[in-house]
Amino acid sequence: MKFRYQRWMIKTSLIYLLMGVSLGVLIFLSQRFPGLAWASSWKTVHVHLLLVGAVIQMIMGVGLWMFPRRKEPPPVTTEPEGMTLYAAFNTGTVLRSLFEPFWQAGASAYFLTLSGMLLQILSLVYFLYLIFQRIRAPAA
DSSP states (O other), X not given: OTTHHHHHHHHHHHHHHHHHHHHHHHHHHTTTOGGGGGGGGGHHHHHHIIIIIIIIHHXXXXXXXXXXXXXXXXXXXXXXXXXXXXXXXXXXXXXXXXHGGGTTSOHHHHHHHHHHHHHHHHHHHHHHHHHHTTOOOOOO
């Protein structure tokens, strides 16, 4: 199926956008409702879901979809390359989002948060590798 992983990236970024905005509403409401006091400690996750999960993933999906083809074979990012990027980036984002509020609670939460961060960093480096091959001067 054509553009499968790009569509998944774009759709997943919209899910992160919805989650980030929803969490933002809960954080706002936590100032008035004591039962939502837990939400105030999730501010970092709120920003992270919006900026990394939604914005950066949208940029990656659109970039891999719209940038020109490579000159050398294969002319486009292959399905396994794209799915590897998608899986690693989203695994990192989910791990970090779930465990970052608790990273001081114990070694497990700390290492799961750190693992998520490392997966995100490696995914971004991998994206740069994939997209850098497509950035070139326009044909004369």
